[in-house]
Amino acid sequence: MQNSDAMALSAALLAAAGDLTRRIHDGVVARGFEGLRPAHGFAFARLAPDGATVTELAAHLGVTKQAASQLVDEIVRKGYAERRPHPADARARLVVLTGRGWACTRAAEEAAAEVVGSWAAELGEGELRSLLHGLTRIASNGPVRPGW
Amino acid sequence: MQNSDAMALSAALLAAAGDLTRRIHDGVVARGFEGLRPAHGFAFARLAPDGATVTELAAHLGVTKQAASQLVDEIVRKGYAERRPHPADARARLVVLTGRGWACTRAAEEAAAEVVGSWAAELGEGELRSLLHGLTRIASNGPVRPGW
C-alpha cells in the first residue's frame, strides 16, 4: 500500500469519526437534550448497563478521577444520573443513570442509527457490513478519547 | 441493519480514530518531535502544500482565528513554521512550514503508514482497500476536529 494511501485512509477515518460525533450530538440536541458534550455521551455509554464508580468512569474516559468526578457532578446536576451508595464498598459510590439519562442514551442511539442509515444508503448494506467487520478488527479497547 | 450494529459500528469507528491519533502522535514523538499535540498535526496538513493564512487555518481547524493565531505563534516559536508577508494582500501573512516543519510532517506520514501497515497485516490488503474505499465515501469534507 502506498504512503499516500495510508494518509488518505487516516484522513478519511478521522473525518468520518469527527462527522459521526458531530451528527450524533446534533441529533441528541434535536431530540431535546441540551447542555451536553460528546464526553457526556461516552460517560453514559459506560454508566448504561449497571452504573459505575467514578474511578471506573475515569479509566474509561482516560482522564483523572477528579475530572470524572466533575463530569458526574454536572450530569447529576442536570438530572441525567445520581450517586448511590455502593452495595459492596462503603468508600465508593455507584453512579447510575436516571430515567432522563436513559432517555438521552436512547436518543443518542437513535441519532447514531440515523447516521449509519445514511451511510447504508450511500454504500449499500453489504459494504457497510464489511466496514463494520474491518473496523471492529482494528479497533483496540483502550480508553475512549472524545473528539468533540 | 440493527440498532445495535449501528452502535457497534459507531464505537468501532471512534475507537479506531482515537487509536490512530494516539499512535501517530507516539510515532512522531519517537522520531524526535516533542511538544506537539494532534491539533498541530492537523495544522501542518493544511500548511504543507503552499502555506496558508491564519484565517484559512482557522476555518480548516474549526476554531476562531484568534485560536489559530495562538497555535501559529506556538509552532513558529518551536521552529516548525514562519510567517511571511502575503504576496497578494498586505493585510494577510502567509504561514509556511520550515525545514523542520516538513521533517515533522514526513515523520507523521511515516507513523501513519506504520499504523496502517499493522492494519494491513491484520486484515489483509484487500479488506484494507475496501475499508479505504468505504471510509472515503462516507467522510465529509467539513472542518477537521482533533480528538486528542
Place this chain on the structure above:
DNA sequence: CCATATAGTCAAGCAGCTTGACCATTGTGA
C-alpha cells in the same frame, strides 16, 4: 491491629479556547 492501598473530594493552577475591541488594508458602490 497496624500499614498500606484505594475511592472520593476539595483546592489551586494551567492550557486552550472564546468573546470583544481594535488597527491596517482591501474592495465596492455612489
Place this chain on the structure above:
DNA sequence: TCACAATGGTCAAGCTGCTTGACTATATGG
C-alpha cells in the same frame, strides 16, 4: 475618487475542562 463596509490579524480578558497536590474515609493483608 473616495467614503465606507468588509476582511486579515492581533491584543486583552475571561471561561471551562483538565491537571497536580493534599486530604479524609474505608478496605485489605500481614
